[in-house]
Amino acid sequence: MTYQQTLDYLYSKLPMFTRVGAVALKKDLHNTLALCDKLDNPQHKFKSIHVGGTNGKGSTSHMLAAILQKAGYKTGLYTSPHLKDFRERIRINGKMVSKQYVKDFVKNQQETIQEIEPSFFEVTVAMAFDYFAKEKVDIAIIEVGLGGRLDSTNIITPELSVITNISLDHTNILGDTLLEIATEKAGIIKKNIPVVIGEKQAETEAVFITKAKLENASINFAGSSLHIENAHQKKAHLIVDVYKEEKLIYTNLALDLTGSYQLKNILTVIEAILKLKEIEYSIPDESIFTALKNVKKITGLQGRWQTLSQNPLVICDTGHNKAGIIEVMQNIKNTPHKNLHIVIGMVKDKDISGVLALFPTNASYYFCQPNLERALPVSELASQAATFGLKGNTFNTVQAAFQNAKSKAEEKDLIFVGGSTFVVAEIL
Template structure:
């Protein structure tokens, strides 16, 4: 098979969560373990950091990978979903996995794929672990796909577990209360392995503490031990001063990821770096400063409060649940503009009304649907939006909606594109 045929095979043959939703999920780790056993258990051949949480796990993973890479470690990075190219999911020192490896891997695994009928995600995880083992990475940052306890990535024994935060998302799969979701996410806490929790939340704190105690794991809450003062924007960078208790440990740290939600993520990242240094990793301050100023360049991260063009200002963001959209609204409020134009599409299994309730009534909306089976049909989105007083026009495709917004906006307006990772992917 050619590379393109290989991808077509993966997309069409294997159940894929992004396309069909919960039906693609396997309820245990059996397939991933079977696949990795056939590959001679690559997950045991490299060191790793496991990153879970509801929001911020992608940005946190990319920042950690950038810092480790800058500190001289050969660093693997596994994230999902991809925005433009399947190979974005699997990188070493920022470079995507080769097309040849993807082709060879799928060709060599045909028998087991036929036999156990794994999901798309299970195959991708096996591929990533095999690649990192064969390329002998020093360490790999592994982002959880969904949940934690039963996620395919949860067959690793990492050096450090990281959980960014907990909010309501994928409630049809993970449970519809914060404690239920926290229980699933806490499944990545392993015996004697330290864990960093990003945000301390009243409803979930006890669950993490209990699980860490049961596993004899040291636990720290980044938001409790560290804090930020005097955060401000300087050109295209976000500048922060990070304190541990009363001591200034990172003065004037510049981030090229500038969304206001990165203020939470950066504390998680720094707490994780402090933990890694404690267990023997050599990470000079200089590596932290250089990496965080160049995350996008070093790791290829896209879609996080990303400026696409100016005059009018066009910004996209992959936030797609209540917590994510709350942060997006904060960023929009902090961005000077005359009129707001919102290009929005969503997928069916999200908290649609929870998100729509947060959107401003005085914006012009361009309703659309991303090109996948899980997409919420445009007419349904328009109907639901109307009940929240949001008015706009329907379009058949994301591209049409975006072109229309660009033709209507004046140079001082702001066009925001979002509502779903897949809407952002189509624009990028």
């Protein structure tokens, strides 16, 4: 098979959550364990950091990978979903896995895949673990796909577990209360392995403390011990001072991910780095400063409050649940502009009305649907949006909506593209 035929095989033969939703999910770790068993259990052959949470786990994973790479560690990074290229999911020192490796892995494992009938995600996790083991990485940052307890990535024993935050998302799978979702996410807390929780939330705090106690895992809430002062934007960077209790530990720390929500993620990252230093990882301050200033360049991260062009200003963001959209709206509010144009598409299994209620009525809307089975039909999206006073035109494709927005926008206007990771993927 060529590389393209290999991808077609993975996409068409294996149940894929991003395309079809919950029916693609396997409800236990059996398939991942069986696949990895055939690969001689690569998950035991490299050190790792496990990153879960509802929002911010992608940015947090990329920041940690950038810092460890700059500190001299050969660093693997596994994330999902990809935006443009399947190989974005599996990187070492920022470089994507080769097409040849993807081809060879699928060819060599085809018999096993047909025998086990795993999901697309289960195969990509096994592929990543096999690659990191073969390439002998010093450490790999492994981002949880969905949930935690039953996520395919949850067969590793990491050096550190990180949970960014908890908000309502994938409620049809993880539960429809913060408590239920936190319980699933807490499933990555392992025996005697320290855990860092990004945000301390009254509704979920006890879940994490109880689980950590049960596993004899030390627990730190980043938002309790660390805080930020003097946050401001300077050109293409977010500049912050980080304090631990009353002591200034990093001054003028510049981050090239400029969304206001990164203020929470940076505390999670710094707390995780302090914890890694405690367990004798050598991470000089210089590597932290250099890495955070260049996360996108070092790791290839895209779609996080990303500026695509100027005059008119075009920005995209992959935020797609209520908590994510609240942050996006704050960023829009903080961005000087004359008129606001919003290109929006969504997928069916989200809290559609909860998200739409957060959008402003004084914007021009360009409703569209991403090209996948889970996409919410554009007519349905426009109809639901109208009940919240959001008015605009409908387009059958993301590109048509985007081109129309660009033709209507004036120089000082802002075009925002989002509502779904898949809308952003098509724009990129």
